[in-house]
Amino acid sequence: MLVHVLLFDAGQDSEGIHSLELSGHTVVLMFENSDDAERYAGLLEAQDFPTPSVEALDREEVVLFCREAGYEARLVSEGFVPKTEEERLMLAPPSANRDVSNWQDGDLDSPQEQVDRDSSDLDAVRRRLEGLL
Numbered sequence: 001m002l003v004h005v006l007l008f009d010a011g012q013d014s015e016g017i018h019s020l021e022l023s024g025h026t027v028v029l030m031f032e033n034s035d036d037a038e039r040y041a042g043l044l045e046a047q048d049f050p051t052p053s054v055e056a057l058d059r060e061e062v063v064l065f066c067r068e069a070g071y072e073a074r075l076v077s078e079g080f081v082p083k084t085e086e087e088r089l090m091l092a093p094p095s096a097n098r099d100v101s102n103w104q105d106g107d108l109d110s111p112q113e114q115v116d117r118d119s120s121d122l123d124a125v126r127r128r129l130e131g132l133l
Contacts, residue, residue, distance in 0.1 A: 003030035003059045003075065004037035006044070006052035018044070018052055019071060020094075022086055026071045029090055030062055033078040036091075044093050 005028065006018035020027045031037035037054040045051045059075075066073040074090065082088040 001059045002056045003032060003062060004034045004054050004056055005030055005062060006037060006041055007055050008050050008052050010053045010055055017065075020089055022089065026069075028062065028066050028071050028073050029076055030059060030073055031076045033076075036076060036078070036080075040091070040093065047093060049093070 008014075008016040008018065017028055020029065029040070031040070031054075034054060034056070041052045041054055063073045065071075076090050080091065082091060
């Protein structure tokens with residue numbers, strides 16, 4: 001099954017995946033519906049966040065990447081309705097974002113929003129996905 005994730009600088013050395021800090025865990029959102037992912041990306045951009053691209057990846061590969069990186073992968077299913085304030089963040093980013101003006105230099109200092117730049121792990125996931133094709 002393909003899911004949609006938000007990537008920054010997709011395909012470049014500085015590639016990073018969008019994540020949230022929820023209840024002390026780093027969470028990567030996997031959107032079942034590409035329109036939901038595009039909407040979330042637009043909300044990030046409206047908050048002066050770097051514009052992410054929406055990339056379709058195999059769900060199991062994203063879960064494996066998250067597990068290896070110590071992250072939690074959460075699926076945002078089509079028609080998802082949040083039941084808690086924390087779940088609301090799976091549909092709309094928090095109003096307080098991490099300062100990402102120089103995220104590519106690894107100088108991030110706020111825990112609310114995270115951009116992970118572990119490009120070697122992302123490259124490995126890409127290679128595995130390309131091998132499936």
